Amino acid sequence: xxxxxxxxxxxxxxxxxxxxxxxxxxxxxxxxxxxxxxxxxxxxxxxxxxxxxxxxxxxxxxxxxxxxxxxxxxxxxxxxxxxxxxxxxxxxxxxxxxxxxxxxxxxxxxxxxxxxxxxxxxxxxxxxxxxxxxxxxxxxxxxxxxxxxxxxxxxxxxxxxxxxxxxxxxxxxxxxxxxxxxxxxxxxxxxxxxxxxxxxxxxxxxxxxxxxxxxxxxxxxxxxxxxxxxxxxxxxxxxxxxxxxxxxxxxxxxxxxxxxxxxxxxxxxxxxxxxxxxxxxxxxxxxxxxxxxxxxxxxxxxxxxxxxxxxxxxxxxx
Numbered sequence: 001x002x003x004x005x006x007x008x009x010x011x012x013x014x015x016x017x018x019x020x021x022x023x024x025x026x027x028x029x030x031x032x033x034x035x036x037x038x039x040x041x042x043x044x045x046x047x048x049x050x051x052x053x054x055x056x057x058x059x060x061x062x063x064x065x066x067x068x069x070x071x072x073x074x075x076x077x078x079x080x081x082x083x084x085x086x087x088x089x090x091x092x093x094x095x096x097x098x099x100x101x102x103x104x105x106x107x108x109x110x111x112x113x114x115x116x117x118x119x120x121x122x123x124x125x126x127x128x129x130x131x132x133x134x135x136x137x138x139x140x141x142x143x144x145x146x147x148x149x150x151x152x153x154x155x156x157x158x159x160x161x162x163x164x165x166x167x168x169x170x171x172x173x174x175x176x177x178x179x180x181x182x183x184x185x186x187x188x189x190x191x192x193x194x195x196x197x198x199x200x201x202x203x204x205x206x207x208x209x210x211x212x213x214x215x216x217x218x219x220x221x222x223x224x225x226x227x228x229x230x231x232x233x234x235x236x237x238x239x240x241x242x243x244x245x246x247x248x249x250x251x252x253x254x255x256x257x258x259x260x261x262x263x264x265x266x267x268x269x270x271x272x273x274x275x276x277x278x279x280x281x282x283x284x285x286x287x288x289x290x291x292x293x294x295x296x297x298x299x300x301x302x303x304x305x306x307x308x309x310x311x312x313x314x315x316x317x318x
Contacts, residue, residue, distance in 0.1 A: 048284050050254050053277070054142060058130050063149035066126035071144065073098040074121035076113060079298060081168060094272065096294055097121055097129070097140045102151065103294040104144025106136040106249045107273045136249045139274055147276035152291055157279065158307035161290075163297055169199075171297045171304070175290075176203040178306055179270045182288040185209060185240055194231050194256060195244025198222040200270070204242075212238055216250065235259055245271030245278060261285035272296050275307070282311040 056062055077094045093110040095118070096103050113136065121129060121137060129141035152158040163174045176199035183191065187208035193200060196215040201222070204211050212234035213227045220226055228234060231252065235241070241260055247253035260267035266287040269278045275291035282289070291307040 049257075050248065050277075053280055054130065054138070057142060057145055058127065063145070066130055066145055069099060069126040069145070069148070071097045071099055071121055071124050071126060071129060071141070074118045074124075076108075076118055077294075077296075077299070078110065081298065094294075094296075095121075095136050095140045097137075097144045099126065099144040099148045102144050102147035102276075104140045104142065104147060105273055105275070105294050106139040106143065107246045108136045108249065135251060139248045139277070143274050143276050146280065147293060150276065152276070152293060152307040157282075157309055157313070158291065159309075159313075161306040161308055163304045163306060165302045167301065168298055171301070172197075172199045173202070175270075175292070175297055175306065176200045178308070179242070179268065179290045180204055180207060180209075182268045182290060182308065182310070183207075183209070183240055183242065183266060184287075185266070189239040190237060191240050191242050192231060192235055192238035193242045194252070195246050195270075196221060196227055197244070197270075200242065211242075216252075231256060232259070238265070240266040240268070243267055243269050245269060245273035245275065248274040248277060257281060257285035260287075279309040282309055287311050 057066060060066065073096075075096045077096060078092070080091045091110045092107060093113065094105050094107045095113055096105050113134075117134065117137065126141055126145055129137055130145070132138050132141070150156045152160075154160070161178050163171055163178070165171075166174070176197065179200060180203040185191070185207075188210070190210040190212065191204055192212050192214060193204070194214045196213045196219075198221055201211060201213060213221050213225060214229070214231045214234070215227050216229055218227050218229045232255070241256060243253070243256055247256060257267065259265070261284065267285055268288045268290070269286060270290045270292070271278045272292045272294075275289075275293045278286060278289045279291060288311065289309040291309065293307075295304075297304050
């Protein structure tokens with residue numbers, strides 16, 4: 001996992017939840033989450049593990065046969081950032097696969113994905129990419145398929161959250177407030193942050209929440225705090241988990257989901273990688289998702305949109 005960002009119109013018929021604002025409004029307390037429903041059935045029925053979800057898609061149980069669908073465009077997006085006023089910078093690289101109007105995404109370690117792999121994805125059948133030997137390709141293909149079938153919209157349980165135009169740092173902080181607003185915790189609680197994003201840590205500090213920063217690359221935070229490389233080193237002393245979608249691509253999502261489910265902890269995901277995948281696990285270890293499909297906030301200084309999903313709010317994806 002790359003050590004990331006030193007920081008990343010509402011439908012009038014949709015109920016506005018204070019926890020989804022980007023202006024720093026404190027979230028309200030809620031009751032324990034219950035699985036969302038759609039048409040009287042669990043929205044995430046069957047999506048109890050990542051592998052079971054992948055198997056259902058490959059079997060055409062959630063929509064059209066992936067063998068009949070082809071990826072039109074495959075590309076990578078690379079960035080290097082050093083925000084004004086911040087002492088550290090970062091790099092990101094994301095694989096994008098376009099299926100119709102949908103773009104599926106999976107972040108990769110910069111430089112690890114060859115141009116040959118990207119070229120082979122263009123024009124390939126979705127079924128073949130769902131069985132690709134590289135996990136990031138499988139994740140991006142799954143994300144593209146699910147976004148094609150159930151795009152982010154209120155009809156599928158998503159609450160649009162606008163991010164105002166601004167500098168890269170301003171937009172990163174706005175996104176961080178929106179993500180942290182999905183945590184329902186009292187001051188003094190401790191959060192395991194998997195995928196270090198310094199703006200998220202900053203937003204947690206503003207909420208008087210302690211944290212254990214974790215990232216496979218290690219290092220230190222903007223405040224010279226050590227970053228652990230094993231998420232389970234500090235998981236037992238954490239009250240909730242704040243998890244990057246990048247965990248889908250590096251294989252660490254399932255252990256984290258199981259830990260949250262078995263110990264009754266909130267798991268909030270912030271997802272550029274797998275933004276259409278992670279909402280499928282609402283009520284099965286995932287309590288909320290801040291989904292951010294391509295193009296991401298750091299690509300444009302104009303206004304952009306996040307999509308919030310909560311396990312304790314009716315809706316969700318089927």
